[in-house]
Amino acid sequence: MARNLKSNPDWIRPLVHELHPYTPGEQPKVKGLTKLNTNENPYPPSPSVLKALRGSVDERLRLYPNPTAQPLRQRIAKLHDVEENQITVGNGSDELLGLATRAFVEPWQGKRAGRVREKSLVQYWTPSYSLYPVLTDIQGAIRHEVPLNPDFSMPSLRQLKKEQQWNFDAALSFVTTPNAPTGRGYSTRELLALCRAQNGIVILDEAYADFAEQNAMELASTLSNVLVSRTFSKSYSLCFQRVGYFVGHPDLIHAIDCIRDSYNVNGMGQIAALQTLRSLSYYRSNFQRIKKCRNQTAQELEGLGFNVLPSQANFLFVKPPLAPASEWFNGLRRQKILVRWFTTGQFNDRIRISIGSNQEMKKCMSAIRLLKDRFES
Ligand SMILES: Cc1ncc(COP(=O)(O)O)c(C=O)c1O
Structure with a gap:
């Protein structure tokens, strides 16, 4: 029906006409597929989380949820030993990253409008999370992309100051x-040195911190320009519920709270996340299982001739041998193993493999061995 109706392109803002939506990883519904493409946790939420969710399906559904997710914020505050007013919760950390862009970055209206360019600058490393450029464009701000070292390490502060590519006055810098x-x-x-030298806001996006040796949560309390972003999606098996949070200076948190929707985190999400924090030992043992499996998989892949970057997350970014990454991606897909291949950009010679359960990784490794034999023959 709607196809026969005429719309007027002038109804949509010119900036929006130019936008390209973020491309999320595929969520195909293929039976028997081993899904290793979006860094989801292979293990289910804890039994007590599932029970709490089931128990939440009652007459409360007609009521609005707690607008500030207060019980959840209190629990998060306790976890990180900070005050409640240092925390805001979002509909996934993606929502908060977007809100931060709106709260801290001026849309760019050009020099003629008498604006300071740095106020419209959103800065991030390449490669890093591909949502940042999308958020920058939505805000009508300026993307400032700075390449990591060839081995993907971060240039030292001295190097950054010398090469003058990194902008220490950018309104907002994202570091994944x-x-x-x-x-x-x-x-x-190194994160402390960078954040301390920065005049604008820095968001340390710690979506994968639970799989790492170190995290920089302490900087959220020791530096007033730092927000640390965390999510319940990856380490806490709750992608479906969409819950993430920021920790930082109360003034920055207040700024985010001023522009977020009052009921941005749905009731079930709050219940699930709160119960998650009451079952931490269950999740901590999953982190260990995933890290162990990641390290074993990395070793096996190296043995097969893959170039494997050292990983502190629940995935491996690898350059496969013998054939282009696209052929590995397609060959694995034919064997019902779905990994991520970033088709565009200079990193399209690599594939990213999320760490699944031990059983899923066994399947993945057999498929890889089979494919390698095929490429060799
Ligand atoms: C670096 C990074 N930050 C944030 C997110 C988004 O997490 P959430 O599910 O909380 O929106 C992702 C998800 O892929 C991510 O990779």
Whole structure:
């Protein structure tokens, strides 16, 4: 029906006409597929979380949820030993990253409008999380992309100051730590040096921190320009519920709270996340299983001739031997193993493999061995 109706392109803002939506990883419904493409946790939420969710399906559904997710924020505050007003919760950390862009970055209206360019600058490393450029474009701000070193480590502060590519006055800088898609971890010491030298806001996106040796949560309390972003999606097996949070200075948290929707985190999400924090030992043993499996998989892949980047996350970013990454991606898919291949950009010679359960990784490794034999013959 709607196809016969005429719409008017002028109804949509010119900026929006130019946007390209973020491309999420595929969620195919193929029977028997081993899904290793979006860094989801292979293990289910704890039995007590499932029970709490089941128990939440009652007459409360007609009521609005707690607008500030207060019980959950209190529990998060206790976990990180911070105050309640240092925390805001979002509909996934993605929502918070977007809100931060809106709260801290001016849309760019050009020099003629008398604006300071740095106020519109969103800065991030390449490669890192591919949502940042999308959020920058939505805000009508300026993307400032700075390449990591060839081995994907972060240039030292001295190097950054010398090469003058990194902008210390950017309104907002995103640092994914550990990095995605590379999996590379950064030390708290180097992050401290970077954040301290920065005049604008820095968001340390720690979506994968539970799989790493170090995290930089302490910087959320020791530096007033730092927000640390965490999510319940990956380490806490709750992608479906969409819950993430920021920890940082109360003034920054207040700024986010001023522009977020009052009921941005749904009731079941709050219940699930709260119960998750009451079952931490269950999740901590899953982190250990995933890390062990990651390290074993990395070793096996290296043995097969893959170039494997050291990973502090729940995935491996690898350059396969013998054939282009696209052929590995397609060959694995034919065997019902779905990994991630970033088709565009300079990293399209690699594939990213999320760490699944031990059984899933066995299947993945057999498929890889079979494919390698085929490429060799
Ligand atoms: C680096 C990074 N940050 C944030 C997110 C988003 O997490 P959430 O599910 O909390 O929105 C992802 C998800 O892939 C990610 O890779």
